[in-house]
Amino acid sequence: MAMATDVPKDSFRLSMLIYDTRYRSYTIQIVVLVLFAMAVAWLLNNTAQNLAARGKEFDFTFLWQRAGYDIGQQLIPYTNDSNHFRALLVGLLNTLAVAFWGCIFATILGVTIGVLRLSRNWLIGRLMTVYVELFRNIPLLLWILLTYVILSETTPQPRDFRVTDEMAAAGEAPAASMMIFDTVAVTNRGTNIPAPLFERGLGTLDLGFMSLNLTFWAILAVVVGSIWANRRLLAAARAQQEATGDRPVTWWKSILILFAPVIVMLVAMGFHLEIPELRGFNFAGGILVAHSFTALTVALSLYTAAFIAEIVRAGILAISRGQSEAAFALGLRPNRTMNxxxxxxxxRVIIPPLISQYLNLTKNTSLGIAVSYLDLRGTLGGITLNQTGRELECMLLMMLIYLTISLIISAVMNMYNKSVQLKAR
Amino acid sequence: MSETHAQTVSFVRDTMLPPTPPPMGERGAVKWMRENLFSTPLNVALTLLGLLSIYALISAALPWWLNSVWVAESLSECREIVAASAGEGATGACWAMIRERxxxxxxxxxPPAEWWRPILALGLLLAALAPVLFAGQKRNLTVVLGAVAIYLLVTLSLAATPGTAFGLAMVLILGMLGLAQVQPGKLLWFTVLYPALCFWLLWGGSIWSPIVAMAGFGVLYAVFRLASPFIGLAPAAGAGVVAAVLWWLYIDIPVVNALQIAMPFGLQSxxxxxxxxxxxxxxxxxxxxxxxxxxxxxxxxxxxxxxxxxxxxxxxxxxxxxxxxxxxxxxxxxxxxxxxxxxxxxxxxxxxxxxxxxxxxxxxxxxxxxxxxxxxxxxxxxxxxxxxxxxxxxxxxxxxxxxxxxxxxxxxxxxxxxxxxxxxxxxxxxxxxxxxxxxxxxxxxxxxxxxxxxxxxxxxxxxxxxxxxxxxxxxxxxxxxxxxx
Missing domain, CATH: 1.10.3720.10 (MetI-like)
Incomplete structure (x- = not known):
């Protein structure tokens, strides 16, 4: 007598491909794979036909042609004689600049608001709730447009800053004045901020395909070196504390190591600020920050801060009261309890959603199109695309770059997340 | 002995004192404010900061809001009206722009003559969502459908709706209101049919195109039911899908054209x-x-x-x-x-x-x-x-x-x-x-x-x-x- 578990052999029927769970998953997967392959083939075939019909080829050599357009904000040298690839890099750096400053401001603001929303102060709690609800329920685009319009239409013209002789004699103030100790001027053309200059800079190193600003890299190297030396110092102090029980005094050494080399270096290179001043009809000197950059950064920070505030609040609320009570019972002071x-x-609760907010912010920088900010989408996906007519290549390349940025950010943040995650044993 | 004290010792009180109200600082608004607004120096500072920012906001926005202009032809006219009524340099909102645009x-x-169509589509959208959002709750459904009926009555008459459409819409929404009292579950059928109706209302064209397109789903179901006893459920579903796709690809357009010629009825596209x-x-x-x-x-x-x-x-x-x-x-x-x-x-x-x-x-x-x-x-x-x-x-x-x-x-x-x-x-x-x-x-x-x-x-x-x-x-x-x- 056959056991119940025996599988009847040699009785394979075709219907078992659908009804037998042993084979069904293979059937489904093969069907899915075939359908997918057919879809891809269909798309590729259509694309090839369409390209042929338009007389175009799929190649990226246009990236090395002359771009021929100007970019207002450039973090690396660029002229309209540079090629499209260079324009792409400038745009990419502009995207990253907004994302970088946006993430920093949004985090600071978001954490503050999230903590304040939990405050026992009734008024502050309500105000923060209003802020969060207001920014979460209104499209980001509105905040970007509104900030931009306010910056460019309500700020004074450069000539309003002028003090004429008659006004000086009559003791009148000009229609507009500069801010922060007369160093920053907000006009309807942009924001003029002081520029860092070096009398004896190290110059640039031309590597042919790109040029390096040696001053910048030297300062960066010194800062990184100081931080590394400081960590060594603290590690040595800890080792001594564990060996002898006494921790040597380190705070003044830390300050010295962290700041002295940079200050010495800055003084040696003749660092000074060039303050913008009114010459003729416009401000000269300093750096002119375009309103598109300011508006985009401000709006993105304000908008994302509302989401970060909610994340921070949820994270703190997720820690049960027993934890802080236990800490108080151990005799820890309130700020040490917090820390x-x-x-x-x-x-641990905050970081994963925070990562996705950073990603969202980075992707939302593409809304710079609303204020004509020349980021990656504005250069590669905008002017380059329109000039060369290579929609397919430009769009694919742009998606690939955004995808890479997203994956890198999430990989880095996930690594950090792992390091603070609960170590389950 | 303690129980005798009350009678024997003259300085012991023999009645209960009436409860006194708590001191001023421990009751009512004062206590609430002390606990919620001014508990620590930091909180005092935060409260003052909050009040200051609210004041700044109100003092900037309130005059602007109060000086609103509702009837004007242009922004400069708005500004003249504000300057005339509130004095030079005063700011005022110009809602006349919203009024005009x-x-x-x-x-x-x-097209303005067709505004009743999106208005009707929005009302019916709410009516179609209600059975999903408040599944089977008679009271909520009645409230939502009643509100939709009132909304349609008001807006459709304002938007100069053609009489036939107005009548049909009212019959439809009142019918739904009635159905909600008897069999609220059946309202979901309207939700299922709504996409086709909405498409037709908004884009217009022949009424037969949404009907014939929806009939594709009927074909799917019919093939599935007819075939499933013979070839099993999964293949029958596949056959149904294939039949429906064939219907949409090859039969749909000729049938619509034929019906449109036979019984022309539609909205301006x-x-x-x-x-x-x-x-x-x-x-x-x-x-x-x-x-x-x-x-x-x-x-x-x-x-x-x-x-x-x-x-x-x-x-x-x-x-x-x-x-x-x-x-x-x-x-x-x-x-x-x-x-x-x-x-x-x-x-x-x-x-x-x-x-x-x-x-x-x-x-x-x-x-x-x-x-x-x-x-x-x-x-x-x-x-x-x-x-x-x-x-x-x-x-x-x-x-x-x-x-x-x-x-x-x-x-x-x-x-x-x-x-x-x-x-x-x-x-x-x-x-x-x-x-x-x-x-x-x-x-x-x-x-x-x-x-x-x-x-x-x-x-x-x-x-x-x-x-x-x-x-x-x-x-x-x-x-x-x-x-x-």
Whole structure:
């Protein structure tokens, strides 16, 4: 007598491909694979036909042609004689600049608001709730457009800053004045901020395909070196503390190591600020920050801060009261309780959604199109695309770059996330 | 002896003192303020800062608001009126712009004679959503349908609706109101039929095209029922789908044309480029929300699947879509689809945008729902297996109801995000309320230089809709809460 578990052999029927769970998953997967391959083939075939019909080829050599357009904000040298690839790099750096400053401001603002929303102060709690609801429920595009319009239509013209002789004699103030100790001027053309200059800079190193600003890299190297030396110092102090029980005094050494080399270097290179001043009809000197950059950064920070505030609030609320009570029972003071008990645990809850907010912010920089900010989408996906007519190549390349940025950010943040995650044993 | 003291010792009180009220600082508003506003020096500083900022805001905005001008021809006339009434240098809102241009914010360039169609479509949308949002709750359904009936009565008569349409709409909504009293469950049939009705109302054309298109689903069902006894359920479903697709590809258009010749009946057809304003935002938003949820669920299940190929494809799709900005996908819709489709095909830009927006939202929803699936204890899956349920039954009866319930807040915030993102269609040439219409208004010589008013108007409408959605999700969360904590 056959056991119940025996599978009847040699009775394979075609219907078993659908009804037998042993084979069904293979059937489904093969069908899916075939359908997918057919779809891809269909798309590729259509694309090839369409390209042929338009007399175009799929190649990226246009990237090395002359771009021929100007970009207002450039973090690396660029002229309209540079090629499209160079324009792409400038745009990419502009995207990253907005994303970088946006993430920093949004984090600072978001954490502050999230903590304040939990405050026992009724008024502040309500105000922060209003802020969060207002920014979360209104499209980001509105905030970008509104900030831009306000900056460019309500700010004074450069000539309003002028003090004429008659006005000086009559003791009248000009229609507009500069801010922060007369160093920053906001006009309807942009924001003029002081520029860092070096009398004896190290110059640039031309590597042929790109040029390096040696001054910038030297300062960066010194800062990184100082931080590394400081960490060595602290590690040595800790080792001594564990060996002898006494921790040597390190705070003045730390300050010295962190700041002295940079200051010495800046003084040696003759660092000074060039303050913008009114010459003729416009401000000269300093750096002119375009309103498109300011509006985009401000709006993105304000908008994302509302989301980060909610994340921070949820993270702190997720830590049960027992944790802080236990810390108080151990005799920890309130700020040490926050630093040692609450925050490390709350961070585990906060970081994963925070990563996706950073990603969202980075992707949302593409809304710079609304204020004509020349980011990656504005250069590669905008002017380059229109000039060369290579929609397919430009769009694919742009998506690939955005995808790479997203994946890099999420990989880096996930690494950080792993390091603070609960170590389950 | 203590009990004798009261009688024997003269200085012991023999009656209870009446309770005295708590001291001033420990009751009422003073206590509340001391605890909630001025408990520590830091709180005092924060409170003062808060009051100061509120004062700054009010002192700046209140005069502007009070000096509002509602009737004017242009911004300069507005400013003259403000200056005349409130003195030189006073600021005032110029709502006259909204008064003159509200229709562009709501309908874009939809022909004025046909405004009753989007108005009716919106009313019926609410009526179609009600059976889904308040399944089987007679009281809520009656309230919503009654409100829709009043809304339609008022707005349709204001919009000069043709008599026939007005009568039919009233009969329809009153019929639904009646049905809600008797069999609220049956109202879902209206929800099923609504998409075709809405499409026909908004775009117009022959009435036969939506009817014949819906008949495709009838063909699907008929083939499925007829074939399933002979060839089994799964092949019958496949045959049904093939039959329906053949119906739509080859039979649909000739049948529509024939019916149109035999019984011509239809509405004036409206081109997609005449759509704009909130009409456009709501069309894209509602369609995207409707279709992204099922696709998102399928993607989430695909990502959790044991089948390697299905899983890889789902992960690839989700990560790709989540990794690129929506704008690039919209540009794909407007620039690249012409490369990917067979030469010569060209279909409606709104439809293309809806498809891409739907995919975008579906990828985000998939991740949200995956979180819900992961939050379920393993035992739920095992219990479903132990009951002998097959995969789809287990998902439908055990897994998804719990997973979706857990992820309601995140799902709704994805929907809110989708609705806010409909404003981005401005960049592919569609006229969204925020950038498209506002730009047109601000480009007009009469209204050049106006900025607060259009943005406040559009922002307020967005706020009401999105805030309403998030409140509904909180209500739903409360209603579905089954744990006893």
């Amino acid at each position: 040692l008990i609450i925050l490390p645990q709350a961070l | 509200w229709h562009q914010f709501l309908f874009g360039f939809y 409206i081109n997609s480029d005449q759509f704009g304003g909130f009409l456009l935002a709501i069309v894209i938003g509602v369609t995207g929300i409707t279709f992204s949820l099922p696709i998102g669920i399928l993607l989430a299940l695909g990502r959790q699947s044991d089948m390697l190929i299905v899983k890889t494809l789902s992960v690839g799709f989700i990560e790709f879509v989540r990794g690129v900005p929506l704008i690039t996908l919209l540009f794909t819709a407007s620039l690249l689809l012409q490369y990917f489709l067979p030469p010569g095909t060209n279909f409606d830009i709104i439809l293309r945008v809806i498809i891409l927006v739907t995919f975008f939202a579906a990828a985000y929803l998939a991740e949200v729902i995956r979180g819900g699936l992961a939050a379920l204890p393993r035992g739920q899956y095992e219990a479903a297996d132990a009951l002998g349920l097959d995969y789809w039954r287990a998902q439908r009866l055990i897994i998804l109801p719990q997973a979706l319930k857990v992820s309601i807040p995140a799902i709704v915030s994805t929907f809110i995000g989708l609705f806010k993102d409909t404003t981005l269609v401005a960049f592919v040439g569609l006229m969204d309320p925020l950038k498209g219409v506002t730009q047109i208004v601000r480009a007009d010589i009469d209204w050049k230089g106006i900025y607060w008013e259009p943005y406040i108007f559009v922002g307020a409408i967005f706020f009401i809709i999105c805030f309403g959605m998030s409140r509904y999700s909180m209500y739903l969360e409360q209603k579905l809460k089954t744990d006893h904590r």
